[in-house]
Amino acid sequence: xxxxxxxxxxxxxxxxxxxxxxxxxxxxxxxxxxxxxxxxxxxxxxxxxxxxxxxxxxxxxxxxxxxxxxxxxxxxxxxxxxxxxxxxxxxxxxxxxxxxxxxxxxxxxxxxxxxxxxxxxxxxxxxxxxxxxxxxxxxxx
Amino acid sequence: xxxxxxxxxxxxxxxxxxxxxxxxxxxxxxxxxxxxxxxxxxxxxxxxxxxxxxxxxxxxxxxxxxxxxxxxxxxxxxxxxxxxxxxxxxxxxxxxxxxxxxxxxxxxxxxxxxxxxxxxxxxxxxxxxxxxxxxxxxxxxxxxxxx
Numbered sequence: 026x027x028x029x030x031x032x033x034x035x036x037x038x039x040x041x042x043x044x045x046x047x048x049x050x051x052x053x054x055x056x057x058x059x060x061x062x063x064x065x066x067x068x069x070x071x072x073x074x075x076x077x078x079x080x081x082x083x084x085x086x087x088x089x090x091x092x093x094x095x096x097x098x099x100x101x102x103x104x105x106x107x108x109x110x111x112x113x114x115x116x117x118x119x120x121x122x123x124x125x126x127x128x129x130x131x132x133x134x135x136x137x138x139x140x141x142x143x144x145x146x147x148x149x150x151x152x153x154x155x156x157x158x159x160x161x162x163x164x165x166x
Numbered sequence: 167x168x169x170x171x172x173x174x175x176x177x178x179x180x181x182x183x184x185x186x187x188x189x190x191x192x193x194x195x196x197x198x199x200x201x202x203x204x205x206x207x208x209x210x211x212x213x214x215x216x217x218x219x220x221x222x223x224x225x226x227x228x229x230x231x232x233x234x235x236x237x238x239x240x241x242x243x244x245x246x247x248x249x250x251x252x253x254x255x256x257x258x259x260x261x262x263x264x265x266x267x268x269x270x271x272x273x274x275x276x277x278x279x280x281x282x283x284x285x286x287x288x289x290x291x292x293x294x295x296x297x298x299x300x301x302x303x304x305x306x307x308x309x310x311x312x313x
Contacts, residue, residue, distance in 0.1 A: 063262035067253040078263055080223040080290035110212035110219055113275065117208035117223055144225030144290015
């Protein structure tokens with residue numbers, strides 16, 4: 026783990042999710058604005074659920090990759106939608122979204138599922154079976 | 167009055183955010199934080215010859231839950247973004263996203279055809295198109311002389 030990776034979700038559960046600051050774009054790194062989308066993470070019986078705000082991103086413009094232990098989300102936003110309009114008042118700027126995390130071994134990488142609805146990405150990170158509590162039979166001696 | 171609930175939670179991670187920005191600046195990206203205690207949602211106002219267009223970043227709503235009204239020269243939008251029903255308060259490990267009721271108002275620079283207002287909601291972006299009212303003919307006003 027590099028100096029730029031810090032544990033940011035270590036509140037007692039089995040699954041550790043580490044926010045990485047050194048995430049590289051999984052595809053071409055288009056020049057321009059790049060935003061760190063706000064996220065929520067909460068725990069359920071089955072594992073973790075992660076939500077990320079990605080306004081303007083559609084499913085075909087979203088890259089979600091698990092590579093080794095790294096989960097990388099990269100959302101591309103169309104830039105030229107309002108090209109013919111003159112801005113009068115501007116509070117937000119349009120850019121792509123990038124954020125990445127280190128997954129611990131407690132996440133079952135094969136069963137990660139994701140859904141993008143109305144600009145919100147929901148990722149289910151199920152706990153691996155082996156990290157669920159297991160009852161051990163004790164045989165009489 | 168907008169509610170900034172994530173202003174406080176965001177500040178738990180200032181070092182990480184700064185580090186992230188520093189790294190990206192190093193490779194030539196311009197980075198702006200998404201959660202520095204700003205109003206929700208963020209609005210842009212644009213125009214062309216025929217209309218004003220207001221866009222807002224509003225991820226995570228249903229179109230029918232967004233209320234768009236015009237009252238005396240102001241466009242008002244409001245709604246409520248609820249956290250997932252299954253998530254219990256104590257199960258959150260990170261909370262950076264805005265939740266709760268919100269309202270924004272923006273003064274329109276000119277008269278518009280209110281009945282032709284059009285609102286679209288796509289991929290979490292609200293886009294309100296407001297056709298401009300044609301400007302009236304100049305009207306000469308006679309100044310009466312007092313007694």
